[in-house]
Amino acid sequence: MSMTQHAEPAVTSPPAPGPKEVDGRTVERPQVLRLLARPEVGVFLGAAAVYVFFLIAAPPVREGASMANILYGSSTIGIMALPVALLMIGGEFDLSAGVAVITSALTAAMLSYQLTMNVWVGVIAALVVSLAIGFLNGWLVVKTGLPSFLITLGSFLILQGVNLAVTKLVTGNVATDDISTMDGFSQAKKVFASSFDVGGVQVKITIVWWLVFAAIATWVLLRTKYGNWIFAVGGNKDSARAVGVPVAFTKISLFMLVGFGAWFIGMHQLFSFNTVQSGEGVGQELIFISAAVIGGCLLTGGAGSAIGPVFGAFMFGMVQQGIVYAGWNPDWFKAFLGVMLLGAVLINLWVQRTATRR
Amino acid sequence: MTGKEANTHGAILQDTEPEDGDRPTVQLRNAGKAYGNIRALHGVDLAVRPGQVTCVLGDNGAGKSTLIKIISGLHQHTEGEFLVDGEPVHFTTPRQALDRGIATVYQDLAVVPLMPVWRNFFLGSEMTKGPWPFRRLDIEKMKKTADEELRNMGIVLDNLDQPIGTLSGGQRQCVAIARAVYFGARVLILDEPTAALGVKQSGVVLKYVAAARERGLGVIFITHNPHHAYMVGDHFSVLRLGTMELSAERSEITLEELTNHMAGGTELAALKHELSQVRGLDVDELPDARDLTAL
Numbered sequence: 302m303s304m305t306q307h308a309e310p311a312v313t314s315p316p317a318p319g320p321k322e323v324d325g326r327t328v329e330r331p332q333v334l335r336l337l338a339r340p341e342v343g344v345f346l347g348a349a350a351v352y353v354f355f356l357i358a359a360p361p362v363r364e365g366a367s368m369a370n371i372l373y374g375s376s377t378i379g380i381m382a383l384p385v386a387l388l389m390i391g392g393e394f395d396l397s398a399g400v401a402v403i404t405s406a407l408t409a410a411m412l413s414y415q416l417t418m419n420v421w422v423g424v425i426a427a428l429v430v431s432l433a434i435g436f437l438n439g440w441l442v443v444k445t446g447l448p449s450f451l452i453t454l455g456s457f458l459i460l461q462g463v464n465l466a467v468t469k470l471v472t473g474n475v476a477t478d479d480i481s482t483m484d485g486f487s488q489a490k491k492v493f494a495s496s497f498d499v500g501g502v503q504v505k506i507t508i509v510w511w512l513v514f515a516a517i518a519t520w521v522l523l524r525t526k527y528g529n530w531i532f533a534v535g536g537n538k539d540s541a542r543a544v545g546v547p548v549a550f551t552k553i554s555l556f557m558l559v560g561f562g563a564w565f566i567g568m569h570q571l572f573s574f575n576t577v578q579s580g581e582g583v584g585q586e587l588i589f590i591s592a593a594v595i596g597g598c599l600l601t602g603g604a605g606s607a608i609g610p611v612f613g614a615f616m617f618g619m620v621q622q623g624i625v626y627a628g629w630n631p632d633w634f635k636a637f638l639g640v641m642l643l644g645a646v647l648i649n650l651w652v653q654r655t656a657t658r659r
Numbered sequence: 660m661t662g663k664e665a666n667t668h669g670a671i672l673q674d675t676e677p678e679d680g681d682r683p684t685v686q687l688r689n690a691g692k693a694y695g696n697i698r699a700l701h702g703v704d705l706a707v708r709p710g711q712v713t714c715v716l717g718d719n720g721a722g723k724s725t726l727i728k729i730i731s732g733l734h735q736h737t738e739g740e741f742l743v744d745g746e747p748v749h750f751t752t753p754r755q756a757l758d759r760g761i762a763t764v765y766q767d768l769a770v771v772p773l774m775p776v777w778r779n780f781f782l783g784s785e786m787t788k789g790p791w792p793f794r795r796l797d798i799e800k801m802k803k804t805a806d807e808e809l810r811n812m813g814i815v816l817d818n819l820d821q822p823i824g825t826l827s828g829g830q831r832q833c834v835a836i837a838r839a840v841y842f843g844a845r846v847l848i849l850d851e852p853t854a855a856l857g858v859k860q861s862g863v864v865l866k867y868v869a870a871a872r873e874r875g876l877g878v879i880f881i882t883h884n885p886h887h888a889y890m891v892g893d894h895f896s897v898l899r900l901g902t903m904e905l906s907a908e909r910s911e912i913t914l915e916e917l918t919n920h921m922a923g924g925t926e927l928a929a930l931k932h933e934l935s936q937v938r939g940l941d942v943d944e945l946p947d948a949r950d951l952t953a954l
């Protein structure tokens with residue numbers, strides 16, 4: 302148990318009024334040190350450093366269109382990193398989050414096309430399937446008490462196989478058929494994959510969704526009962542249960558939230574590219590988890606924020622696109638990520654040790 | 660507090676209870692609990708009445724915590740009956756017990772170390788404000804209430820935002836007790852609440868127990884200290900190896916008898932004898948647990 306991370310950021314206490322009795326042994330640490338001790342501040346500085354680095358190393362990054370592109374890449378990671386981070390604060394993992402995105406997209410594409418229905422039918426069916434997968438993951442974890450690492454490793458493998466096999470069975474191919482001519486397509490594309498113009502720069506709508514979801518997640522985490530319960534079930538689930546927190550509900554709903562994120566990104570991919578490759582998504586779950594960890598979420602649960610993973614995802618998006626703009630071989634991307642993950646974790650650890658030393 | 664209570668409660672050991680008034684809020688009949696093949700508790704009878712303090716005493720491992728975990732909904736009994744307001748119940752979660760006004764201070768305190776003090780205080784029973792989609796924590800009110808309740812216990816914290824894990828063991832215990840006192844509407848269960856506390860705080864806890872009784876709450880008070888028990892108890896139950904060895908009203912037992920029961924009678928007599936030879940102690944004045952550890 303580490304006392305160096307704060308479970309609860311950003312809530313400033315009202316100063317105790319009047320000449321109340323005080324303990325008086327608390328020596329105020331300098332403001333700067335206290336700020337630095339917050340993991341989300343650390344990741345903000347990290348993201349800023351990476352940004353400045355690419356501003357210098359890759360001049361094209363300085364253009365507005367490049368920035369929009371970088372933010373777009375970040376948003377597709379960030380939208381999933383949010384529920385993955387909440388789940389991590391709640392003390393669990395979901396290794397199936399990457400392939401679940403593809404499962405959702407495949408479900409919508411094939412149901413719509415094969416039954417020649419309106420695409421919205423497929424979209425809703427995909428939502429139901431995604432939530433059901435999340436529910437099953439959570440229910441198995443809660444009922445068996447096994448580590449979620451094992452349970453979701455199982456569902457990861459199952460979904461990966463099902464994605465390939467069912468797609469082959471239904472379409473006779475490794476990808477789904479193009480749905481761009483179907484009823485409701487342009488409507489759905491507006492919601493999940495459109496762009497709008499900001500001063501001559503095309504901005505993807507996922508960026509807006511990403512920031513909206515991040516704001517909601519932050520509010521829920523810090524200002525609602527449910528947020529309180531997320532910290533509690535991740536921090537100590539037996540204690541949480543003993544004081545009346547609905548542990549099973551909280552954990553299962555967090556897994557379902559990951560399902561919702563997978564559905565949203567799945568729909569984005571489907572309506573961006575009109576078809577889905579059944580073999581994709583493998584390895585993405587680690588990107589989401591890394592973004593959450595870089596964002597200051599405690600791997601063992603009980604501490605973290607929703608704003609940290611936003612910067613974590615931005616770092617990833619920045620590196621991913623920055624390498625291209627700098628004209629380097631994109632094969633370096635993963636190596637870069639690994640270095641960043643290690644660096645962020647070490648710096649966080651060091652800063653917190655220094656700043657919270659008692 | 661002695662004579663009056665003893666008189667009013669002296670006559671209610673029989674099974675026939677009057678319909679109103681003195682019906683036990685919580686009652687165990689012949690209850691038992693097995694953890695797999697370990698029989699932790701067997702054939703236990705216990706009644707908690709409004710305005711009465713029931714003390715449960717016993718050695719380490721006697722089954723005291725198991726007993727109260729059944730009542731607080733953390734575990735389920737495997738034999739016998741558990742009645743709340745005369746109605747048989749099987750709590751599957753502590754939430755159900757809390758909803759019936761039964762609040763517990765667990766021996767391991769049940770706090771989440773990384774969470775701030777005030778969030779721990781209200782965990783599971785948060786105060787909220789606003790209509791549904793925007794219903795949010797009433798942070799100001801919760802902090803204020805937590806601060807007041809803690810000050811009432813003599814605990815002054817500079818910063819309620821600090822993680823509870825950074826408090827001392829005794830301070831943590833006080834938070835857990837203040838929380839249970841605040842939320843226990845009808846029955847208050849305290850599992851060794853004074854174990855880690857200083858003299859002042861122990862005194863406050865005993866005062867709280869007495870105050871809860873005055874307010875008409877039923878209290879289950881688990882302790883190793885017969886002096887503490889005798890100061891506030893109306894009924895005494897001694898557990899030994901998972902069964903009820905003694906169940907007596909205050910009028911039926913003296914402090915010395917109670918202490919003897921707890922220590923296994925003859926063993927303590929021998930110990931007392933030895934001690935008196937070493938230190939020249941007054942044998943009539945029984946040393947309590949604190950005196951013993953002070954040696």
Ligand SMILES: Nc1ncnc2c1ncn2[C@@H]1O[C@H](COP(=O)(O)OP(=O)(O)OP(=O)(O)O)[C@@H](O)[C@H]1O
Nearest residue numbers: 694697699717718719720721722723724725726766
């Ligand atoms: N979860 C469990 N699984 C298996 N056995 C248990 C469990 N909890 C308690 N026991 C056993 O039940 C018996 C009674 O334990 P309990 O915790 O009720 O004792 P206690 O009277 O509270 O002791 P203490 O004074 O040390 O707190 C012990 O022998 C213990 O080993």
Ligand SMILES: [Mg+2]
Nearest residue numbers: 723724766850
């Ligand atoms: Mg115990």
